[in-house]
Amino acid sequence: MVKHMIFAGIDIGSITAKAALIKNGKLIGTLVIPTGYNPVTAGEKVFSDLLAQTKINPKDVTAIVATGYGRNSVAFADKAMTEIICHGVGAHFLNPKIRGIIDVGGQDSKAIALDTSGQVENFAMNDKCAAGTGRFLEVMAKALEVELNELGNMSQSSNAPSKISSICTVFAESEVISMIAGQQKREDIIAGIHESAAARVGSLATKVKLQSPVIMTGGVAKNKGMVKALESRLGIEILVGDFPQENGAIGAAVLASRLKR
Template identity: 55%
Template sequence: MITLGIDIGSLTAKAVLYDGKQVMEKHLIPVGYNSKKAGVKLMEELLQKAGVDQTDIGKIVSTGYGRNSIDFAHKAVTEIICHGKGIHHQMPHIRTIIDIGGQDSKVIVLDKRGNVANFIMNDKCAAGTGRFLDVMARAMETEIHEFGLLSLQSENPSKISSVCTVFAESEIISLVAKGENREDITSGIHLSIARRIASMVKRLGMIPPVAMSGGVALNVGLVDALQKILDTKIETTPFSQYSGALGAALLAQEL
């Protein structure tokens, strides 16, 4: 059976088509202000890319913040379960997953069979989320994909003490004024968010091996900072951004 997993996040919408054995096609678009419209557009474009007709799809599962706005889905499941499922499928040995999303970050611990044993989400604040990185990249006038690479070049990371996104931004402006270099400030930013994530990981109790899921896993600077602070290897997959959608497509196979 062909199944479709749709992950409507706060910034991007992702979809994965799965044929029961492997991924047939994947697709990503920005969400914009209307998640319902985004869901329809996402599916249409994906089907066209894959050359599949909508009538060929057996079941659809939606996930992410906009999961309940996808009225053509057969079931809505939260991203916790979907990321767990998606990562377990790609890397069956993983026990702890760090997922940094647009408006929240989460740590998920899986049991030996790959089921979610426990999870924790960030408190009601944008610090430690993908949004924090976006704001900081803009403050540094850097493209988000270069942001991590820039941070790797630092030899002496700046100290960013504020945990608040808004205050950290003004802290950065004063560091720039003091003449600290971009690489060091950027590295400081990555260490600051990594420290916040690490405290969540510790709170839940990290069980290695650890993987990172979601779009922020593509940021090499953050993966590096987290590895340093948690003192453990963090695995990623090039498919990480689609892990939630993949998990949803896999869950649809079980419907």
């Protein structure tokens, strides 16, 4: 890694845009903002806002790598790389012991197996269906008239999670509406929603045979109920780091430091 140089990673997701800066091999700043309807504008804004926050001149940034579904919209990046690779590198950078990643974002979910050097050994991805993603939880929260960030805490008080049989988000929403009409406890419905989502995501983890220690990334990692449901489903402890949403951007910044200039 080149010393005394600053490298940036930008991750444009469907819901949020993230940026990270690395200097001398150390993380010096991260930022998360809503992506909005324009990924081009989001990429420019999250980068410029982070530079302003860290008081760094754009000219001092040596290289930039973009990732996420909107990575090709970041025209000022030196290179675009897949989020699978970036998540692996980011997790290894933050904790070299990590061997597995469960990433649950707004529109997709992934399970990634890593080797001892942080290289991706295997992965599975669900990007065709909203079930088990942040969007799934968002739809359910709306049906229950609960704030999305309240789901995790509310589900903790459930002793009898409701059974949601539908995999499809649309049908699962209909089930939830019927449960509300049947006056089932809101906490039990939420716990059932987490178990349903965990079953979908857990199948990805099982498919790639994730080994401990496993870390969860993505915005859904902030949902304690979802983490608990996944732990129960897989029978392993799941770690949540300090930068679950920023992990991909951090990995992109590390990869930027490896680019030959």
